[in-house]
Amino acid sequence: MDRPGREAATSLSSASESPDVVEVGNTQASTFTAVGAFADVTEDLPRWGGDDLLPGFAAAGVSEPRTLDEFVDTAVRLEASKPDDPAFSGFYLPGKDWRNAVALVWANGGDIATDKGGRWTAQLSSPQSQKGLEQARTLFEKASAAGKDADETDPQVAFCKNEVAMVSAPGWLKGVMDDPEKGCPDVMKNVGAFALPGEGGEPAPVLLGGSDVAISAKSQNPGLARSLVKIMTGEEYQTMLGEAGLTPARSLLSSLLGDDEYAKAAIAAASNAKLPPSAAGWAAVEGSSTMEDLYVGIASGGDPAAEAKKADAAIDTALAK
């Protein structure tokens, strides 16, 4: 097995170097499928949902938000509750973390790009998307002390220093934070979870970040590769994933998550989750860091409309290919 990054193209295209089975992110899968990198299978995929974690609510006198507007409001109030601590975040949102911030765009009815009759058009300048970007700007300015150009790795560092009231993360973060070496099990005693609320009280559409498992078209052991994928989607392996907090691929097994509030939040979040545009050229958008630049621009004080216009132009060019 192998885990490709952007360099996947190099090894997948050579029969002698190609791994037999690869794991790609959801956001890369459509590009590699479109160029024929993968063998034709219709297996299912592990997925994650987005959870939010919330210690310290009682101290600030806020309760679990039920709508998206309430969520933004809660984040701002949590931040304001600790004015002396410049490192404290009501909602920890690093500037490059577009995968979490894009949920705000989707929750308002906007989108990154839509497909009209075979042609992809970027939609970040639409009024609904703009509302989501404005909410992101509010969070960046008034609720988050995370680096304006930092990325989303290692949120548990700030969390374990009690500098974070809320963070949005995939389900496995709980596993990391429960770990006595890497995380802080003591802090976790005061932590709970809820799914990001959308407009009108339903779970917001969060990014279906996750792993797709694919068999390389040039694999030299196709039979063995198929067996491996069968094991990975089988009940035993999926149970192991479920017990670690990862949402299993097969919906029948979602009960394996248990029924604590983390599980409920994950299931609720996954129920309404969305993928980025399944265009053949989407990996090029990710490769050129367009979405990261958009959100870093907004986080450092740029105008959401102007930044969205730049991002739209780049996305249109990339998806038109």
Added chain:
Amino acid sequence: MSTVSEPRGPATQAPRAVAARRPRRRSLPYALLVPAAAAMAVAMDYPLVRQLVMSFQRFGLAQRFGAPASFVGLDNYRDLVTDPALWSVVGRSVAFCLVDVTLTMGIGVGVALLMTQLAAAVRVAVQVALLLAWAMPVLAALTVWQWMFDTRYGVVNHVPTGLGLPFSGHSWLIEPLSFYAVATVVVVWMSVPFVAFTTYAGLTQVPEESIEAATLDDAGAWARMCWVVLPAVAPVLAVIVLLQVVWDLRVFTQVYVLQGAGGITSRTDLLGTYVYRLGIGEGNFGASAAVAMFLLLLTMGLALGYVRSMVRQEDG
């Protein structure tokens, strides 16, 4: 061995002696060259030719997986020349290269001159420190530099904040100029040892007599350096400057890693990372090859002056 067996006379006589022996065939030297030339051809010429061909094709991810590539002539080049993003990248790269080479040479030559004046034990200590900086793997060094400049927990923010200055949470990478300043610090830190060692080696070869003669002529230290020492090591300096220009023009690792740590990618790209982002990042290998050819021509243009003057010096 079919070499000249007469004892070597003065240089002026050798061409005549060789001319007398010219009728004899000398195939062995060429045969000895073949393995090295073959290795170079495979390692360097083949990728270069491939890149040249690819720059005239429309070569994307689909072509990596077997779809045929179509020849589009100069389209890739035309797209690049009309793309303002490329020209701003070129401008930034040239400026970055000039600043870095100037700083590296200034500090490197200064350190080398200093080393000639130090006591042996101190000199060895300085050389060890330089060697450690140079030998440290680039990514390991960059990881440490990133931690030092980290927005929330870096020591470069921590110390001034402790002194009362407003540096808490200051991001060093988010403004492009500040980003380049950090990149310059890292690149110069990594390049100075090479310049210092090589220049010091050249300085030890400056004949004592010339310096003594200059001192007897009442030349001050500055005049001695300008008119005796530096001209004596000029060939060495020329080579080092050439290498630094080539390396700093296509710097990749430092910029790429720092971009991962922060900053706005599109405004901090230099030519090295731009080629990478077009090719492996976006899958547009044709355009990426065209930019790479452009970078090659730019480097050759900048180096041409030096190479010609070096060749002229050898003959003269």
